[in-house]
Amino acid sequence: MASTFSLLAAIFLLILWAVVWTLCLLGWRTARIRYAHPTLPSRISALSPKAAPGVTIIRPLSGLDENLYNTLQSCMTLDYPKYEVLFALQDENDEALPVVKMVMDKYPEVKARVLIDNTRIGVNPKVNNLIRPFAEASYDLVWVIDSTISVTSGTLGRAVEAFISNNTPYSSLDDPESSQLMSISDDVRKPPMSGEVGLIHQVPIAVCYQNTWGSLIEQAYLNTTHAKMYLAINAVAIDSCVVGKSNLYSRDSISKLNTPAPSLRQSPNPPTGLAAFSLFLAEDNMIGLGLWHQLNLKHAMTSDVALDFLGALSVRDYIDRRVRWLRVRKKMTPLFVTLLEPFTESLVSGLCGAWAVQRLLGASIPALLLVHLAAWLTVDLSTRRALETNIKALKPPGSQAVFLTAWLARECLALPVWLWAMTSDEVVWRGKRYMILSSGAAMTL
Incomplete structure (x- = not known):
């Protein structure tokens, strides 16, 4: 035996x-295959503002995160013809606010606003911080980027191209005068339908300027084991696997999602949309699962990474995280x-x-x-x-x-x-x- x-x-x-x-x-x-070569510019980046899909970038902020000025500055220098930036805070005395104002003063040509709202709808502070920006965004396409994340100038163009190329005949991207592309640029584009791409995300890559052992161990984890498994699971694509460091999706899609909590679904008026995820600390993963299972929307990745600037972590900080x-x-x-x-x-x-x-x-x-x-x-x-x-x-x-x-x-x-x-x-x-x-x-x- x-x-x-x-x-x-x-x-x-x-x-x-x-x-x-x-x-x-x-x-x-x-x-x-995807990353070990120079990235190519997106064709959308070369379009006029009238012909390009508009995108609202939301930066939820709370306090002075690592390298905050540079991470915020990265979304003000994008090679993309039509976007706005919403800096979301919940306290007018937040230490991040002076940094935001410095960035906005340096780039007055970028359409940007500060939204301060202390709305509390659940335990997740990031979701609380996103409620007003979602309501006031000018465009249906929304790109949510965490405060510690920096992106390269071509990231948005490649993300939008990956989002709409699966949902729109690719030839329309070559013809700015095509009626189909014009309907996208006028922001009356139909939201993604079942079977189409509904979320674009990037693999996070850690960057350390403060070489404490906790941050170095976290960097070693994120840049090897985590990245390797993250890419493999998304390549197999049998289920959603999303980290919410940098996510592009449709507000209309989010508005159609129901709460994942079984107890709340039995209530007379269960929460829907973004508010449905306010009780979850891992709202990014739950939103990805909702788009995947409730709306049957696929996820896609581009050849870009999300640079995640780590602070001075101790080994205990790493373990706790x-x-x-x-x-x-x-x-x-x-x-x-x-x-x-x-x-x-x-x-x-x-x-x-x-x-x-x-x-x-x-x-x-x-x-x-x-x-x-x-x-x-x-x-x-x-x-x-x-x-x-x-x-x-x-x-x-x-x-x-x-x-x-x-x-x-x-x-x-x-x-x-x-x-x-x-x-x-x-x-x-x-x-x-x-x-x-x-x-x-x-x-x-």
Whole structure:
């Protein structure tokens, strides 16, 4: 019995190890194909303001985030003919406001406004901050960019092109006089319909100017393992997988979404639209799931990355951040997905794969594990290089030895962090304590 059980376990773990490696190689291949070459300008960027679809950019702000002036400035220098920028705050004394005014004064030619509104409709401060900008946006296409995110000048043009090219005959982009393109430019364009693209997002890439060990470990995680799996899952495209650092979608689509909370759906007047996500800390993921499942809208990515400027994080800050989002995510995914997550990490998957091969073929576990880790690191470094192809001038030089040390620390911390996250459903975010409920919604403690 014991021998049969170990044989079956070895076969299962070998298959699981092969699946994990397939995802790793798919993420690496996607990075090499999509990002490891100079980006091409969008044809939409060359259109006149009358012929281009209008876009409202919303920057929700709260306090002085890392490199705030430069991140806000990046959305004022876009190579795009028709857009506005809404800076959203909830307090007229917010420390971000003087920075916003400096940016607006430097670029008076850009249509930009400050919206200050202390509306509270739920526990999520970002959703609270977005309610008024969504209501007052001039255009249906909305691009929400987090305060720590910087983008390159061509990002918006490529995002809009990816959004509408799937929903509009591509030939219309070549003819500014075509009636179909004119209907888009007049902002009476039909919102995306079932089966079309309804959300554009970019993979986040971390940038460190303050080289504390917490920020370096976070950078190693985001620029290798996270990016690799993020690209692989989106390439497979069997379900929504969205990080809300930089998302472009239609306001009309958002307005049609119902609340994901089962208890609220049973109420006489369940919340809809953006307000439907105010009870969720991971509103980005829930909105993506809503667009995918409720409206059957696809997601797409471009060859751009979202530069995420990290502050001075301690190792404890890094651990707390990972634990927080693991506790949120485990309430939004099936149990078996949560339980399998450690097996997607390098050390656990390597040990399982090495034992499985040893059990079936009699090879050396230490030798197999070393080969596995060397190959894993090679793929991670190649993925990182590909993703940084077009942003080398925008990030400070770094030490390869320091990065490798941070990478190794991240890999060693992965399992302990996961185990710690499984012990509770409480999280702390921006100084407030929450309980994550079984629906994925959060309750303030």
